[in-house]
Amino acid sequence: MAITSANQLELLQTAEAVAREKMIEPGLVIEAMEESLARAAKSRYGADMDIRVAIDRRTGRASFTRVRTVVEDGEVENYQAEMTVEQAGQYLDAPKVGDTFVEEIPPVELGRIAAQSAKQVILQKVREAERDRQYEEFKDRxxxxxxxxxxxxxxxxxxxxxxxxxxxxxxxxxxxxxxxxxxxxxxxxxxxxxxxxxxxxxxxxRTAPEFMAELFKMEVPEIYDGIIEIKAVARDPGSRAKIAVISYDHSIDPVGACVGMRGSRVQAVVNELQGEKIDIIPWNEDMPTFLVNALQPAEVSKVVLDEEAERIEIVVPEDQLSLAIGRRGQNVRLASQLTGMDIDIMTEAEESERRQQEFETRTQLFMDSLDLDEFLAQLLVSEGFTSLEEVAYVERDELLVIEGVDEETADELQARARDVLEAQNRAALENARALGVEDSLVAFDALTPQMIEALAKDGIKTLDDFATCADWELAGGYTTVDGQRVKDDGLLEPFDVSLEEAQNMVMTARVLLGWVDPEDLAGAQDEDDEGDGESDEADESGEVAAAGTGES
Structure with a gap:
């Protein structure tokens, strides 16, 4: 069939019909038709030719043209689609490199195979256009x-x-x-x-936490308007969920607004989530207080927060332990997801027993190291002294507040503590040198003799060895394995070296070795200081009594 023998308007009608069906631009369908006809023409005239087809958008007439490009003499690679400046002079006036010569050629006869090939090209182009349209439509959704x-x-x-x-x-x-x-x-x-x-x-x-948040946004106008914000969502899909909300308008209760009149708003979300029980919790910037709310309906006696390890210890009455943990650990697991921290739960009896063991251990330390009787050692522990360093280097006035301790006794305590520490330092340094530690590491001021000994036992014997360590290797940290946080012990962790302190020590060693420019280090420190403009008020090891209650 010759293309000119068919009703030329059929091309436009077909393009419009396909475009309506696939919801794409008619122009894209016509472009696909032009490409398919050009391929059919190449199969007739030769694959090396640059043949182009243009379909008139008003009449449907298809015009076939052959294009040849003018190139430098001697650079012709395709004689069907290129020609020299001299050859182009037969067709063009003053031709130059880059000019094109276009000539019209007769329309092709579309045989069965050519027609089938043209159809495949059109279908492929239409599918690509349809996919592009779908992606553009849904990418922003x-x-x-x-x-x-x-x-x-x-x-x-x-x-x-x-x-x-x-x-x-x-x-x-x-x-x-x-x-x-x-x-x-x-x-x-x-x-x-x-x-x-x-x-x-x-x-x-349907299991994503964001799904629940979006459902609440649809049901609660205050969330949509930004008056109430959803701060965190934790879900056990199909069973139970916790959602933390905060109101920026003091006259609006965030929990009450999400629950709705007679529970109408929250019930609509529950019905959509196949009966998933939802605890709505007021958000609080103070993490211990927020956690107390998150663990409801269980009552919490005490919260001990360790921000560096991202861990919280919860103390509950004996009769509240199972309620705090929840069925199969569900309640504490959701609270952990909501706060982003690991949660350890213990009863008041367990916490008391642990504290008693710590008290006895520290008492025995002072009795053995300082040659004290049990009563005086217990007094030191009761006043908050936990190590020999604290006794040795604390202000003398802090020892004088202890009942029965006068100036002479305080001086004697500090002298004994310093003597013990010096003896321990000498012994640790001797052991480290016996293990092969070099002077470069011993002379590094940031490390104590006990730290040097611990490093030597792990094969770190020079300042170069130390400078290659990662901060988490020294201070310890946590690794997520199969969704569970696993503790990584640090070489200097027994000496209470924080991650930040370990990082500073390693960077200082690298500066001393000339690996790092001190100016670069100072610039990085300035950036960190800017990012740490707001400091947390809660002490890392502080204990917060749980006295607040929240709604659920």
Whole structure:
């Protein structure tokens, strides 16, 4: 069939019909037709030719042209699509390199094979245009809730018709044992939109914490307006969830607003989440207070916060232990997710026993090291002294406040403590040198003899060895393995060296060795100081009595 023998308007009509069906621009369909006809023409005239087809958008007439480009003499590689300046002089006036010569050629006869090839090109182009349209439409909808119809189930994954395309609700993103049948309506959170070779992939989720947050935003106008903010969400999908909210208007109760009149607002979310129980908790900047609220309905006696290790110890009455932990650890697990910290729970009896053991250990330390009787050693521990260093180098006035300790006794205590520490330092240094420690490490002021001994036992014997250490190797830290935080012991952790202190020590060693420019180090320190403008008020080892209550 010759292209000119067909009704030329059919091309435009076909393009418009396909564009309406696929919801893409008619111009894209016509461009696909032009490319398919050009390929068919190349198969007729020769694959090396640069043949182009233009379809008139008003009449539908297809014009076939051959294009040849002018190149330098001797640089012609494709004689079908290129020609020299001399050759171009036969067709063009004053030709120069880069000019093109365009001539019209007869339309091709579309045989069966050529027609089939043209059809495949058009379909491919239309599919690509359709995929681009879908991606552009959905890429900005990631992080929102979408409604759709269930089309089918494939290997446990639900294929959802979302209007202009298909989305996937994977098996692990469904709540519990949810089951759907074709044409069921479904509401889900658009978790991710990715452009892939097989087309845009839209991934949905009903288990994501963000899904619950978006549902509350739909049900609670104050959240949508920004008066109330959702600070954190933790979910055990299909079973229980905790959501922390804060109000920026003191006249509005954030918990009450989320619950709604007779629980209407929260109940709408619960129904959508297959009966998932939801605890709504008031957010508090003070982490211990917030955690007390998060562990409701359990009552908490005491909270001990260790910010550096991102760990919190909770002390509860004996009868509240099971309630605080929850069924299969659910309550404490959700509270941990909500706060972003590891939580250790113990009863008051366990905490008392641990404190008694610490008291006895420290008492025995002072009795053995300072040659004190039990009563005086207990007095030191009761006043908060935990180590020989504290006794040796504390202001004398702090010892004088202890009952029965006068100036002479205080001086004697400090002298004994310093003598013991000096003896321990000498012994540690001798052991370190016996292990092969070099003077470069011994002369490093940031390290005590006991630290040097500990490093030597691990094979770190020079300042160069020390400078290659990572801060977490020295101070310790935590590694996440299979979703669980695992403790990594540090070489200097027994000496209470923090991560920041370890980092400063390593960087100082690198400066001394000439590995790091001191000016670069000072610049980095200035940036850190700017970022640490606000300091936490709570002491890292401080204890906070739990006296607040929250609503759920």
């Amino acid at each position: 990631a992080g929102t809730i979408i409604n759709g119809l269930v089309k089918r189930e494939e290997y446990g994954n639900i294929i959802v018709d979302v209007g202009a395309g298909e989305a996937v609700l994977r098996r692990n993103d469904k709540i519990g044992r949810e089951s759907y049948r074709p044409n069921d309506r479904i509401r889900a959170y658009v978790k991710d939109v990715r452009r892939e070779a097989r087309g845009p992939q839209i991934f949905l989720s």
